[in-house]
Amino acid sequence: MSDITVYYLEMRSPTQLLPGREAPGLEVAEAQVKQWPLNRFLYQYVGGSWDWKEKLSWSEQQWQDYAEADNLRTWVGYHKGSPAGYFELQKQAGDEVEIKYFGLAPAFIGKGFGGKLLTCALEQAWAWDEVTRVWVHTCSLDHPDALANYQARGLELYKTAVEAN
Numbered sequence: 001m002s003d004i005t006v007y008y009l010e011m012r013s014p015t016q017l018l019p020g021r022e023a024p025g026l027e028v029a030e031a032q033v034k035q036w037p038l039n040r041f042l043y044q045y046v047g048g049s050w051d052w053k054e055k056l057s058w059s060e061q062q063w064q065d066y067a068e069a070d071n072l073r074t075w076v077g078y079h080k081g082s083p084a085g086y087f088e089l090q091k092q093a094g095d096e097v098e099i100k101y102f103g104l105a106p107a108f109i110g111k112g113f114g115g116k117l118l119t120c121a122l123e124q125a126w127a128w129d130e131v132t133r134v135w136v137h138t139c140s141l142d143h144p145d146a147l148a149n150y151q152a153r154g155l156e157l158y159k160t161a162v163e164a165n
Contacts, residue, residue, distance in 0.1 A: 004163045007147055009155035010135040014126040016154040020115020026084060028120045031074045036060070039067035039074055042086045046103040051141050072100070075124065077108075077117045084108040087121040089128070097125040099136035103143075114149050122153060 011017065031038055040063050043055055055063075066072065071091040077084045085104035089097050099121055104113055125134040136155065138146045151157070 002165055004165050005140040006137055006161045006163060007139065007150075007157055008135065008137045008159040008161075009147075009150050010133055010158050011122065011155050012133050014122075016156075017119070017122050017126070018152060018154040020117075020119045020149075020153060021112065023111075023113045023116035025079050026077050026113050026116055027079075028075055028077045028117065030124075031076055034068040034072075034074075036063040036067035038076075039063065039088070042074070042076065042083070043101065045083065046085060046105055047101070049106050050103065050143065052101075073124070073128075075120065077104075077113060077120075079108060079111075079113070082107075084111075084113055085117050087117065089121065089125050091128060094132070095130050096133040096135065097128055097131050099125065099134065102136065109143065114145070115152065118149055118153050122155075 040055075040058075043052060046052075058066075067074070073089045074086060076086045083105065085102075085108060087102040088100040090100045092098050102118065102121055104117065122134060125131060134155075136150060138150060
C-alpha cells in the first residue's frame with residue numbers, strides 16, 4: 001500500500017475568498033432540521049468513491065451524537081431535485097470553522113458544481129458568528145481536482161503530512 005499525503009488548507013479572512021463561477025441548476029440548502037440518517041447517507045453517497053471509511057462502523061448513537069450536535073451544520077447541493085453533493089461545517093474552539101466534509105456525488109463531478117458548492121461552504125463558514133479562521137484538509141485519495149479547487153477559492157496550504165495507508 002502506498003502512503004497518503006494529507007494537505008491542510010486555511011483561510012484567515014473572508015476577503016481571501018475567490019468565488020467559483022456560477023453553476024446553473026445547482027441549489028444549495030441547509031438541512032435545518034438535524035437528522036443523523038441524512039448525514040450518514042451523504043457520507044456514504046459522496047464518500048464511497050473516495051474511500052471514506054472512518055465512520056462506516058459507527059453506531060446509530062455515534063451518528064446521532066455527531067450529526068445532531070449544536071456545533072455542526074449541514075448543507076446539501078441539489079440539481080434537478082437530486083442530491084448532487086454536500087458539505088458539513090463544524091465550529092471549533094477559538095472561533096474557527098472546519099469544513100468537515102465536502103464533496104460531490106459521482107454523477108455530478110465534472111459539471112462545474114464543485115467551485116460553486118465550495119464557495120457556498122466558505123461563505124457560510126464566514127457567516128457563522130465571530131469566525132477568525134476557516135480550514136479544511138484533503139488527501140491524495142480525494143478527487144484529483146480537489147486540492148486545486150480549494151486553492152482556487154483562496155484557501156492556502158499551511159501543512160502537508162504523509163501517513164501510511
